[in-house]
């Protein structure tokens with residue numbers, strides 16, 4: 019797990035190397051803050067601390083240590099006043115890149131499968147409003163929730179993907195990579211709980227096995243409306259001083275959300291006003307056509323009904339299709355597949371009659387390209403198509419319906435996470451990088467203070483320094499978090515720049531991940547996609563890299579040098 023914690027910082031280690039040997043010598047303002055916050059800060063602190071020696075705790079003159087750390091902190095604060103110009107020159111992460119968890123050879127992929135909703139289909143943010151309002155109406159009109167619940171409105175600034183709902187305690191939680199509650203990521207209704215309240219409720223911030231059983235993951239794109247509605251209903255009961263069981267709120271909201279999908283309400287709503295909800299996408303058509311031209315086979319596997327998919331595909335691609343049918347792109351089209359049961363059940367396929375809107379009675383033992391099939395299961399699918407697992411890649415947005423099932427079945431998987439593009443753009447911003455670097459520097463100074471000054475030593479200068487460092491660290495965290503989402507921060511990151519539990523699941527089930535399928539157009543169709551070389555599996559597994567040669571005053575380039583990528587090295 020520690021490997022992934024270091025994945026993002028280490029990705030730019032080569033570029034950092036340039037700054038580590040030249041820019042850093044200029045001090046804090048001389049270009050040492052990099053995109054690679056943990057490395058840069060580690061190295062910055064390393065510079066700060068380079069004259070330090072291993073301290074014999076028994077001989078520590080605490081006053082002296084506090085004074086030294088204070089001096090470094092004051093120096094750092096002066097540098098915090100201005101973002102270094104050098105930040106602009108640091109490499110940026112590609113918002114439309116494909117990121118690789120497991121090596122993938124595209125030349126060995128012969129079959130491309132796609133989910134529809136939020137994979138092929140791009141929706142506007144108005145859709146979450148629509149789902150929220152429809153589900154809210156269902157709660158009041160059908161499940162007899164108080165009329166007062168109708169007053170709440172969808173708030174797109176509140177939810178992020180990948181949260182958990184505690185069915186017993188009624189809290190929405192954001193967990194980190196290790197399953198601990200984020201200090202600022204626990205809400206009861208719309209009220210954020212403080213650390214003390216979290217500890218009173220959960221004992222520690224780490225979620226144990228027993229507590230984990232009561233959590234439900236809210237992982238797909240439709241969960242945005244669900245998260246917001248759960249929080250608003252809980253808040254309504256709290257404000258109205260009504261007794262309620264948190265598990266019923268979840269069950270009822272879940273039921274209402276499922277109703278708007280299964281009844282076709284939301285599908286009809288989208289098709290009635292596609293301009294409002296769907297995003298036209300000529301690039302998607304180019305990508306699908308490119309695959310066909312390269313001899314790849316395509317299939318569509320979705321839980322949505324065919325009329326909805328057909329209407330959406332026509333709308334999204336109509337400007338680019340030029341009279342052709344989108345159907346010609348796909349060898350097999352399967353709708354109402356009932357994923358994730360599709361991967362484990364033995365349901366038979368049924369041929370769907372588009373004109374009559376009914377299912378045929380004959381047995382399905384082959385797939386015809388001009389037909390549509392409903393239901394079915396993976397076992398029959400593989401028997402009919404004879405497509406082998408590793409030659410198939412499946413694109414989807416849902417962790418469990420689109421990624422876990424196919425991954426276990428031996429297909430390769432590509433996670434489509436629309437938020438990724440936006441979040442990478444934020445991570446590329448100078449303000450974010452600067453705050454991240456500040457955070458790590460403060461973190462290191464705090465670590466130094468705690469490790470060298472006895473906790474029993476509570477002189478005023480020490481208490482004052484500790485308070486200031488904590489406040490500065492909290493400010494940096496808040497700055498980073500608010501750049502994403504004021505309530506829960508980023509989808510993939512915790513407030514401290516480490517990976518979230520959602521990132522862990524993506525790492526677990528997706529071979530590759532990107533923001534849109536058409537991002538694959540920026541890569542050769544036969545490309546080999548490799549895991550970045552500098553990802554570590556365990557902290558003690560050090561990797562080596564070549565430093566880029568520096569250009570000296572003479573204009574000659576020095577030879578490349580082998581160095582360890584472990585950021586802690588900089589502290590030694």
Ligand SMILES: [Mg+2]
Nearest residue numbers: 133135136415
């Ligand atoms: Mg989907």
